[in-house]
Amino acid sequence: MNPAHPLHRRHLLAGGATALAAVGLGGLSRSATAQAASAVPASAGPAAPKPLPAYAAWKDTNSLIVHSSSTLETRRGAFGTSVITPSEQLYIRNNLPPPDASVLADRDAWQISIEGVGQSRTLTLAQLKTLGLDTVATVLQCSGNGRGFFPSKPSGTPWTVGAAGCVVWSGVPVRALVAALGGVNKGLAFMTGTGGEKLPEGVDPKTVVVERSLPLKAMDDAILAWEMNGAPLSLAHGGPLRLVVPGYQGVNNIKYVKRLAFTERESEARIMSHGYRITPPGTKADPSQASVLEMNVKSWINSPLPDSANLKAGFHQIHGVAFGGLSPVKRVEVSVDGGKTWQDARFVGPDLGRFAWRQFVLQARLPAGAHTLISRATDTAGNVQPQERVENLSGYSNNSWADHAVQVVIA
Amino acid sequence: MRVAACVLAGLAWASAAHADDAAKLALGKQLFVRGAVPACAVCHTLKDAGTTGAVGPVLDELKPDATRVATALRNGVGGMPSFAASLSEAQIQALALYVSRASGGTPAR
Numbered sequence: 001m002n003p004a005h006p007l008h009r010r011h012l013l014a015g016g017a018t019a020l021a022a023v024g025l026g027g028l029s030r031s032a033t034a035q036a037a038s039a040v041p042a043s044a045g046p047a048a049p050k051p052l053p054a055y056a057a058w059k060d061t062n063s064l065i066v067h068s069s070s071t072l073e074t075r076r077g078a079f080g081t082s083v084i085t086p087s088e089q090l091y092i093r094n095n096l097p098p099p100d101a102s103v104l105a106d107r108d109a110w111q112i113s114i115e116g117v118g119q120s121r122t123l124t125l126a127q128l129k130t131l132g133l134d135t136v137a138t139v140l141q142c143s144g145n146g147r148g149f150f151p152s153k154p155s156g157t158p159w160t161v162g163a164a165g166c167v168v169w170s171g172v173p174v175r176a177l178v179a180a181l182g183g184v185n186k187g188l189a190f191m192t193g194t195g196g197e198k199l200p201e202g203v204d205p206k207t208v209v210v211e212r213s214l215p216l217k218a219m220d221d222a223i224l225a226w227e228m229n230g231a232p233l234s235l236a237h238g239g240p241l242r243l244v245v246p247g248y249q250g251v252n253n254i255k256y257v258k259r260l261a262f263t264e265r266e267s268e269a270r271i272m273s274h275g276y277r278i279t280p281p282g283t284k285a286d287p288s289q290a291s292v293l294e295m296n297v298k299s300w301i302n303s304p305l306p307d308s309a310n311l312k313a314g315f316h317q318i319h320g321v322a323f324g325g326l327s328p329v330k331r332v333e334v335s336v337d338g339g340k341t342w343q344d345a346r347f348v349g350p351d352l353g354r355f356a357w358r359q360f361v362l363q364a365r366l367p368a369g370a371h372t373l374i375s376r377a378t379d380t381a382g383n384v385q386p387q388e389r390v391e392n393l394s395g396y397s398n399n400s401w402a403d404h405a406v407q408v409v410i411a
Numbered sequence: 412m413r414v415a416a417c418v419l420a421g422l423a424w425a426s427a428a429h430a431d432d433a434a435k436l437a438l439g440k441q442l443f444v445r446g447a448v449p450a451c452a453v454c455h456t457l458k459d460a461g462t463t464g465a466v467g468p469v470l471d472e473l474k475p476d477a478t479r480v481a482t483a484l485r486n487g488v489g490g491m492p493s494f495a496a497s498l499s500e501a502q503i504q505a506l507a508l509y510v511s512r513a514s515g516g517t518p519a520r
Binding site: 050068069070095096097144154155156200201202203204207208210251270271274275276279284285393394 | 449450453454464465466467468469472473479482483486487488489490492493495
């Protein structure tokens, strides 16, 4: 064990006075300790955790990091091993404040305009429910998940791994809806969803409206969902109706969807034309750059973690989650030596379909000392999770295995 | 004599810097409330500016430092547009100073 290792020190600090005494730091005089403590003004002490915003007050505060009222992240240590992420623990990222909760008073009355089909028309949620039903488990992940690992410190929430979850949706398949309305009109290349948030006055709507265009093929798997994890869709997650596009980054799953249009061109809304683009560092965002669409192959370890209590030498169940975008994962390897050697992990738990994540576990004997644990996923298309992130201005799509490594110290 | 001159020069510099900051802060506040297009006030709550916009983050909670504000203005963030084409570098710097000070992201000197 290397006493100079920073992780070792962190571990000792977490271990408290006993651990400090064990390495001879217990001799620090009581008055010196008190002085150090009083040097920090009361108001500058560890900031009290921000409260949950009202629309998400039902969430489990202990499982979440509240970055702002629009951005809540699941703690890495809070991810369980039951495949599905409980709604109370699921992250939130809102680009605009949610509509008033009164929109849930009569869910069936919610209206959505369907355009660019044989018989374009406005339908109520009650009518949608008569046109088809499907249930699908998907990974919902903000494209900025992993931004916190970028050394360039891009603007935006510094998520690490917790802007993601695996949830089950129920709703009407878009293809069934489209078939009922006479099919998509010829020559239309995009499926464009528009959110029903209230827009501020005095601003060109295009600069703030949440509107995203996806290639037409995204419609094959998309559903208009009104239920999540067995309950009517909450306001926090886009209720009463959300466009869910399996395999695509979170921003494309339009909350409070009020319009689904098949269009010739991509939306000119700012969030589509300039926002969520993979912009090379040092340049400006523009519509010619790749948009944040399909998710890439990715995995990370959720246990053990640097802050896991009482890590003892011996067997450990190293577990985490792995997923692809449009192709499911077929393999996860785990390294316990910082990436020098790899062993195949085993999938555990039910396979909930190609858009859900898989849990993996590797049983490993870890001796005392510091260990760097890493996972690396491969999807069925042969894509392997890369070692390095692709640098970009806004910190999107980070699937670097090196960034997601965890360092643990075994006593 | 030389010492006194240096002290005076130093004081003059400090006072000029103070005046410069004050001017930047005033410009920043003006841009925040109505000068920028769209005005920051439309989307952001900032107590010092008396604004209650609810589209973007509450800046009193976010407490961004000046670098973070300037980067957001230049590049945009998520749904927030870039202001690089509509604001000068001096205006961006003024807004960054104002927002970071007013929100508590950078302590006032």
